[in-house]
Amino acid sequence: MALDANEYPEKSISKFESMLKTDDVYFFDAEDFEEIIHHYLNNGKISLGKKAIQIGLEQHPNSLELKLLRVEVLVFEDKYEEAGKILDKLQNIDANNEEIYIQRANIQSKQDNHQEAINLLLEALHLTDDSFDIHSLLGMEYLFIDDFEKAKRSFMRCLEFDETDYSSLYNVVYCFEFLEDFDGAIHYLNDYLQRNPYCEVAWHQLGKLYNTKELYKEAITAFDFAIISDDSFIGAYFEKGKVLEKLGKYNEAIENYETTISIEDPTSHAYLRMGKCHEKLGNNDLAKYYYYNTVHEDPLLDKGWLAITDFYYKLENYDKALYYVNKAINIDGENPLYWKKSAKIYFALNNFDEADFAYKQAVDLGNYELDTWENWADTLRKLGDFSSAAHVLIQGIEFYPENAALLYKLAGVYLKNDKILNAKEKLSEAMQLDIQKLQIFEDEFPEFNNIKWLKTLVCEIKKTST
Template sequence: MQLSSNEHNNFSLARFESMLKTNSVLFFDSEEFEEIVQHYLENGKMALAKKATKLGLEQHPTSTNLKLFQIEMYIFENQLDVADELLDALYLLEQSNEEIYIQKANIFSRRDKHKEAITLLEQALAITDDEADVLSLLGMEYLFMEDYENAKHYFMKCLEQDEEDYSALYNIIYCFEYLEEYEAAIDYLNDFLNKNPYSEVAWHQVGKQYFELKDFKKALAAFEFAIISDDSFIGAYLEKGKVLEKLKKYEEAIESYSITLGLDDPTSYALLRIGKCYEKLGNSEMALQFFTKCVEEDSLLDKGWIAITDFYFKSKQYQKALYYIEKAINIDGENVLYWKRYAKINNRLSLFEEAEVGYRKALELGNYELESWITRGDILINLGEYDAAINNFNQSLEFYPEHPEVEYRLAGLYFTLNQNERGVFHLKNALKAEPDYIMIIEELFPSVFEMKIVKEIIDKHENPSL
């Protein structure tokens, strides 16, 4: 009885693994070794793939395919010089093997020499029987070069060769989207759908283009066609839910998101969106229930923690909001969105030292919004930390030069510290930029506002002829 191809592969694999366990040496023909190596590579078992390649070359030292596998593994491990040398030796023996050109191109690509890689791939394209694979590689090289027109061209040619190559279709649409050619993308997808009317992926992509164009009704129709084509397509239900939210049809959006929960394990995104929909419907109890499920499902999703925190903050339950944002910070202490909320909540609770820490941390993490600089500075003023407040506002001027809200505060601080020359400089800057903001000094530094020197500068600005 002759074994089928799959049974033969499994038999070879079992013999090989038995050989490794018993430390014995069994003979395999070169094709068997190739199938074994390919199996391990496809399953991410690199150590076993290397072992099989080594043993294969010991038994079949002239096997080109096994040598190419060896080269591929050297490239994967970034041992490019070794791989290059082996390829050069192989090229002298077989100049018509397209895989040699492809691997050589791979090395050039790894070295960011994409033009050279393209030249070699064009040579491979001229001799290959598998044009789709090489066309896809050419498209990727042009993507690396950010040449989206050429990348799109090659991915389109690739899809012409294999209409089921959805990775090529996704890459084509990525190029259209990067070039902001949404209508052209729709035209291309419609042509594709004329030949493949039940392609759920194409309908899904049409919907996404209409969504970008804010044509939500057409987007909704496209996602519904995607679902008709494949009623288990989770991505289409999620996108449909997003569109229904835009159309303010929150109950229908909940229904669409909820279907995904029954198709697979619940996704934190679907749980979050259901919670948001309930919140917009005014159903606080259900909103909170789904926000809680969301963070239980995925504690790393910052939007989930932010949703719970903002829910309690809006309802003025600041202690509960603080409890959840502290939990979030314990999970990810480098998230600027968490620290901003931590600062605002503590500020509302009049916990000013903690609020200052939150704003300082947010600024250190790159949140350079004017509001953060000003609120932190005002907290430092209230705490009597005038030098720290001055340092804070001077740093903010690097991002917001001569901003009147900052200039008035610096003027007030310098006058408070009897550094009148600096106080005059910043007060004049502030008056020149926005005289109506003088109330900042009046509110934050009432004693400074009453100073004779300050009154004179204000009067002179209002009445230049005096």
């Protein structure tokens, strides 16, 4: 007599593995095989799962469920044509089996035909009342096509079946956030918590939403309830610490970060936040201690290296700042933030050639921030390379065409290059955008302030703007 797989799944698995080690052949019910196969597939033991399917079909050649599990493995292995042929045969036998539509949907999804996958899943919904899995799959397909409203509704339906399905809860909140409906998310979570008052996940998500809306008192209350629900919930302590930081309560924030590292192994993120708090409190030795621990714990965390570099930069200890940013670059030379920070330090050290090189690296690696273009152009001006400075500013204007500051700087650089017509054109554009920022030009290029045509141009622009 076969074992009842639902009651004793571990016995079925042990029996099956014992059979594989010997020449004996044991008989299992089809349900036993399903349990065994699910066990192996869920644990990533695909080869054992395939072996169980093979033996299962030898003992139960007409089992629809075992054939569907074979299809599932074929789809996993991207053998869509073979899987489709089996599904065609199965559909002729049982046209109303929702699992057939689910597997067809999986094939379409893996081939990036997400709308077709959705259509098949909707057909499957008509064939079953037990549709938790189908709603979950639908939610994911809607996410693939960026239909966050329908995805949200699908995950909400999952929670109607199982309110402890936290994966669906996270996805509901994600959809609300993507739709920028933070009030809707807060309302939904509060309603959910009326029914599940000790759900630490929901309290945690609610606290993060309150934080986003700068409702810091409410955020702290939500995180406190998350901690009451689960006093080992590290995420709640960490997020509460971040809110306390924003409120300037650095000692309380540190206490929460210390709690996280007392519950589990220390993380680089906790060390980093503690370092930031101690720096704000003026505890420089402790700040250094935690920053060093940050980069020791995770040498690839760019925020850690930037924090310790910034720490010395603010103290005007540029040699130390340079040492640490260079260590960061040696670890990850593809990080544009490291190169940008390096450029700022070299500039402070009056090493403009190295600053120029570092800014070029930062831009080549994809850093196109406004101050990058401004500071790189300033570096080139220090080198007296006004032609290259103009080229850099022109590039910056491509990214920020409405930025008057870049235009004023470019006009000044053109004047340095004796390109009077180009300078007039850019000054005119800049003043039409924002004449109040003319001060930038006057401060950075005072040698041109008394030019007659410039004063005339300023008067003309002011007249047309009034």
